Amino acid sequence: MSKDFYTVKKQVEVEMEERKSIFICNIKRVTNEEEAMNFINEIKIKYKDATHNVYAYITNNGISMRYSDDGEPQGTAGPPVLEVLKRENLNNVAVVVTRYFGGILLGAGGLVRAYSASCKQGVDAAGKVKESEAIVFELKCDYEKYGKINNYLSKRNIIIKNVEFTEIVTIEIMAFFNEFQKIRQDLIEMLNGNDIINIKEENVTCFVDDEGKIMEVPS
Template structure:
């Protein structure tokens, strides 16, 4: 599993701009494979069959390994590549965007087309939920009630979310810890509780925070 943090689309969106009476509708969705991206592009072409153009760009892979784009009849280099540049510039992976154009009767020129298609993609991304997926470890923490305050203080100070808790004769917490903070956190918890806290590492996963909620992704 790659250990890099990367940005992805959690929830797709649709944005629209008007440029000299031409409508540009950008539809953004998350995808995992090239096949999914191609199928989505085909679906958009069917949905907007009466549009002048359905230009597209997609990026697949945590390191943006696979990149494709299409001008769909617009002058070469005025649509697909500028759209792709926005996705790459934002650092977003596993995403496809289709910008549908309904021609308004006025030619925009090369520079105008580039700006319009890029602005449309940005509008679509603004209507989407973009998340940062980080590699993390589920850390089980077992402590007595005397050590609980210290454990909670350390987790709170580092903004490490608690994802589960169980209170009985002892307290069991589960925390989602960024992989690169794991060793330091374990040292600090051990020191603060004078070695009395029991620490258990769970599986490595990717996680993201959305509106304060921890989302876990079991990715290979």
């Protein structure tokens, strides 16, 4: 990835009141635009009696973005929500801010502030986790080499996804993309120059904990 992106740790729903209007923010981590729209439609059905269901999402490393004012004055709802997501460097996230009108007009400036505040409240409640790019690969070795390789892997910032013990040992590993070549070269040297490493998945989204360690799912 060309820049650091974050996503939300968990799905949350938070509510606030602004001059008798109720604003409900629902926010969720998604992996693509289809998931984003499915989530948005679920919330719109859940709150089908609301005055407005404003939404925004960002996916594809910040490239794919979309928003809707859903009947609010143009530019007073969807864009402010999207701007909060952009300002927080969020990716793979969808948010719906539902409004139940309380009878008092907020004006354009008031709407921008209220929708922005509701979205920010949702982001803060959901928490943020850093995204990174990973690669999943498979390594095959004999039992004689397994101990040495396992000792090496235990000291690396990786995830061992699976180990199979048959006639040989097969290890499935997830590693940060930018560390893969170094790990691969080290393993080849341990295997006396034999390159029996098979890449299974590239461009995999992974997460980074507060200590910089790789995670599959935010904790």
